[in-house]
Amino acid sequence: MIDFHTHPVLVREMVEKYRELQGVIREVFFIGNLLQPLETFHLQMDVAGIEKAVLLPIDCSTAKGCQIFSNEQIAELCQMSERFIGFASVDPHKPDALQGLERAVRELGLRGLKLSPPTQEFYPNDSQLAYPLYEKASELAIPILFHAGMSWEPQAKAKYGQPLHLEDVASDFPNLKIVIAHFAWPWVVEAAMLALKYPNVYIDTSCLYFDNPADFLAYVLKEQIPISLIERSLRHKIVFGSNYPRVEIKNMAEAIRRLGLTKGCLELIFRDNALRLLGEVSV
Amino acid sequence: MKIILQKIEIQSRKGKELIDLTPQVERVVEESGVKEGLVNVLTMHTSSGIIVTEGLPCLEMDVLNHLDKLAPDQGNYYHNRYLEIDGRLGFNAGAHLRSIIGGIQVSFPIEGGHIVRGSRQRIYFAEYDGPLARTCCIQILGQ
Numbered sequence: 001m002i003d004f005h006t007h008p009v010l011v012r013e014m015v016e017k018y019r020e021l022q023g024v025i026r027e028v029f030f031i032g033n034l035l036q037p038l039e040t041f042h043l044q045m046d047v048a049g050i051e052k053a054v055l056l057p058i059d060c061s062t063a064k065g066c067q068i069f070s071n072e073q074i075a076e077l078c079q080m081s082e083r084f085i086g087f088a089s090v091d092p093h094k095p096d097a098l099q100g101l102e103r104a105v106r107e108l109g110l111r112g113l114k115l116s117p118p119t120q121e122f123y124p125n126d127s128q129l130a131y132p133l134y135e136k137a138s139e140l141a142i143p144i145l146f147h148a149g150m151s152w153e154p155q156a157k158a159k160y161g162q163p164l165h166l167e168d169v170a171s172d173f174p175n176l177k178i179v180i181a182h183f184a185w186p187w188v189v190e191a192a193m194l195a196l197k198y199p200n201v202y203i204d205t206s207c208l209y210f211d212n213p214a215d216f217l218a219y220v221l222k223e224q225i226p227i228s229l230i231e232r233s234l235r236h237k238i239v240f241g242s243n244y245p246r247v248e249i250k251n252m253a254e255a256i257r258r259l260g261l262t263k264g265c266l267e268l269i270f271r272d273n274a275l276r277l278l279g280e281v282s283v
Numbered sequence: 284m285k286i287i288l289q290k291i292e293i294q295s296r297k298g299k300e301l302i303d304l305t306p307q308v309e310r311v312v313e314e315s316g317v318k319e320g321l322v323n324v325l326t327m328h329t330s331s332g333i334i335v336t337e338g339l340p341c342l343e344m345d346v347l348n349h350l351d352k353l354a355p356d357q358g359n360y361y362h363n364r365y366l367e368i369d370g371r372l373g374f375n376a377g378a379h380l381r382s383i384i385g386g387i388q389v390s391f392p393i394e395g396g397h398i399v400r401g402s403r404q405r406i407y408f409a410e411y412d413g414p415l416a417r418t419c420c421i422q423i424l425g426q
Contacts, residue, residue, distance in 0.1 A: 012416075029370070030370040031369065031370035031371060032368065032369040032370055032371065034369070036415060036416050037294070037416050039294060039416075040294070040414055040415055040416055043294075043295075043296050043413075043414035044414060046296075046414075047297060047298055047413075047414055152365065152370055208372050209365065210363070210364055210365060210372075211363045211364070211374070212357070212360075212363045212372070212374035213372075213374065214357060215363070245371065246370065246371050246372065247371070247372055250298060251374070
């Protein structure tokens, strides 16, 4: 069981060691500094029945003047726990982004790339700016997880997160595995369309913007789209993501389990699809 | 009169559980040197509590189950929304309500340097929204 979408922003050992993270987490990522020991992260996973979690940083050096965890810090966390799968982030605006990504994967052992266009302020289909990164990610055979849809960050505009911008990327890089985060809410139908059409497009479930996880996910996956679309057509394209610590892992996992999906479909969502994205099982 | 405040961290390991604090409270009282007085135990979190009950696993389950019935996790709560102050979703109204119902603090007399409590009474930290690292205050007043 894998949680494909977590942020280590409240891990006390890291935030107390790297003091600059405190302001970044509060002002840019916009979450209260209720720091918890690393043990709490593991216990949150245990309670939810999750074995491993993907850790996501954001390099927004140009747009926001900071990194919400650096690649080195993510690698350090992965050294502290074999239950973590570290992703890299690089700033597409920086001239050394390609070298940074290559080093993160080949030297630090990170397994994917996180991009947050609303935080980093770029359109994902900006071919001049971003396409070289996609070529590098394809060459490295790593997935890219794109923030899509609404962001709670105050300075992150949704215009950069519209999932239709990703159609060019999916079409132009058929060998690049793309994960649309947060079900691209509120553009859920558009995200579903892309995952339905493009073999290389996946969606993560880390979507909660009001109500509680059970009610919100039931609304999104039973009213915005029919649940049969997940069960029949997208069961190989959805990965479980919680967006912890904005939401507790246990609550998101329970909400997914309560949707009425079959056991086989849940196994794909909670494990098999993530393993395929990470290259641990063949397509 | 002495006034001593000690904060202790408790790592809860489940979503909901009762953690017996009695030995820790007794130790703090004994180390304080206070012979006659009062000890207050207080949780610093609004989704947890401090309660007193008999130290039996069956009762621990009954207490948690009963509080769950009175204030279930799933409910038509106004708190089910995004909280700007935290940058997180606040859908744990049930935990907050259980904290109110069960209470957040207890007091016991101190006599002869020891807590005066019934032979069956145990002091529990009640986790309603874990697992989390939590902080409790133990305050001793006396001489």
